[in-house]
Amino acid sequence: MASQAHFYLNWAKERIDEMDAVLETFEGKATQLTADARAVADKAVADLRAKRDAFFNDMKKQAEEGEAAWTQAKQQLESQWNGFQGEANKHFEKLVQQANQQRSAFEQIAAAQMKAWQEAAENMQAASAEFAADRRAKLEATAEQMKTEASAAQAKLQELAKAGAASWNVWSAALTESRAAFDRANQAAWDQFKRASAA
Numbered sequence: 001m002a003s004q005a006h007f008y009l010n011w012a013k014e015r016i017d018e019m020d021a022v023l024e025t026f027e028g029k030a031t032q033l034t035a036d037a038r039a040v041a042d043k044a045v046a047d048l049r050a051k052r053d054a055f056f057n058d059m060k061k062q063a064e065e066g067e068a069a070w071t072q073a074k075q076q077l078e079s080q081w082n083g084f085q086g087e088a089n090k091h092f093e094k095l096v097q098q099a100n101q102q103r104s105a106f107e108q109i110a111a112a113q114m115k116a117w118q119e120a121a122e123n124m125q126a127a128s129a130e131f132a133a134d135r136r137a138k139l140e141a142t143a144e145q146m147k148t149e150a151s152a153a154q155a156k157l158q159e160l161a162k163a164g165a166a167s168w169n170v171w172s173a174a175l176t177e178s179r180a181a182f183d184r185a186n187q188a189a190w191d192q193f194k195r196a197s198a199a
Contacts, residue, residue: 006123007190008070012059014116014182015081018175019052021112022088025105044091051084092168103161106171110157113178117150120182124189128196135196142192146185153178 023045030041055077062073092105121143128139160174 006127007186007193008074009059009063010116010120010123010186010189011074011183012055012062012077013119014113014179014186015077015084016052016056016059017112017116018109018179019048019055019084021108022084022105023049023052025108026088026091029101029105041091044087048084048087048091051080051087055080055084089168089172092172102168102171106157106168106175107161109175110154110161110178113157113175113182114150114154117146117153117182117185120186120189121146121150124193127193131196139192139196142189146189149181149185153181 026041026045026048030038030045033041058073058077058080062070062077065073092102124143124146125140128136128143131139157174157178160171
């Protein structure tokens with residue numbers, strides 16, 4: 001039977017993917033800065049990488065734990081995520097100043113979110129194979145719903161990217177909305193999985 005922690009890992013993996021996209025963006029843009037600005041950017045990247053690594057290490061520690069441990073750990077990980085995100089947003093305006101660079105950063109982070117949606121839906125479908133036909137059908141329907149919601153989120157993000165110049169605050173709000181939709185879909189999948197396991 002699939003691990004109960006599986007769905008919490010979807011949540012944490014989505015955050016890791018976003019953190020990696022942010023770091024990749026910052027590292028790429030830092031090479032375009034003057035020496036003084038680059039020193040500040042390098043320190044910001046190092047600080048963000050340390051936060052990302054702490055999050056990842058704490059996530060790995062919880063990977064084999066049960067639901068109760070994950071519920072508690074998720075609160076701590078959520079706090080770490082918020083710290084990372086707050087720090088990253090402070091630096092976005094400085095490091096990614098031109099609109100086309102902000103757009104590029106937005107697109108990278110949106111792609112990381114979509115990757116997490118896809119992986120979570122695929123994992124749900126894979127987990128459904130362990131159940132009898134009636135329960136499997138409900139889990140597969142949940143996975144399909146997750147894919148549908150992912151497509152809708154992706155369409156919104158792509159529409160915003162195509163719209164052209166927008167402030168980082170607008171793009172950040174869209175990413176936050178998409179992330180919240182992922183969390184709701186992932187929670188619905190987890191609830192369906194628990195019902196199927198209990199039946």
